[in-house]
Amino acid sequence: MTNSTQVANFDSPMGKPLPAYEDTIKATSGNPNDMLFLNITQNEVVYQHYIIIHGQVLEAKGKDDKIVVHHPKLPSLEYPAIDGYFKAVVELASGINELTFEYKQGATVISQSMLTINRGTFTDKPPLKLAILLAKDSPETFDAPPEAQGPGLNDLEAAVNKMRCCAYLWQAYMAEMMYRNGLA
Structure with missing residues (x-):
């Protein structure tokens, strides 16, 4: 080793x-x-x-x-x-x-x-803000299979957490692509 x-x-x-x-x-x-x-x-x-x-x-x-x-x-x-x-x-x-x-x-x-x-x-730079838009009559849930429904699974809080994770992964991917192409 x-x-x-x-x-x-x-x-x-x-x-x-x-x-x-x-x-x-x-x-x-x-x-x-x-x-x-x-x-x-x-x-x-x-x-x-x-x-x-x-x-x-x-x-x-x-x-x-x-x-x-x-x-x-x-x-x-x-x-x-x-x-x-x-x-x-x-x-x-x-x-x-x-x-x-x-x-x-x-x-x-x-x-x-x-x-x-x-x-x-x-x-010196503010963080990026991502927004999720909801209709006035929205139940504040998103479509999910029956076994993945309920509080913390398909509600607004879960959507925010998924969006945050997705944004972090986009950022990592973009940094890698910029590095590979000589831009970082």
């Missing part, structure tokens, strides 16, 4: 190079089980609530591997990894986030790495 953090230049699993990763640092470590973060660097400052992190463990070749992300303030998350490549959507708390990534083959951890990300905040 290794504990190093690298950033690498790589080709995507589809065979085409990903343009955003062309300027990243080539891996210099000789250990094939080092974990490489492909779209973020150590101590990077980001401004979104969620972030999509791409990574790779060079010598991992399993189809049933997984990446586990541990956050000191939030629950651990687990994502599939294929042939050493992984993507993880990670929630960030305000300030410094010290994340631990474990690459597992079965129950065995073959690579572990720490990544520190600083989630900054814009104090």
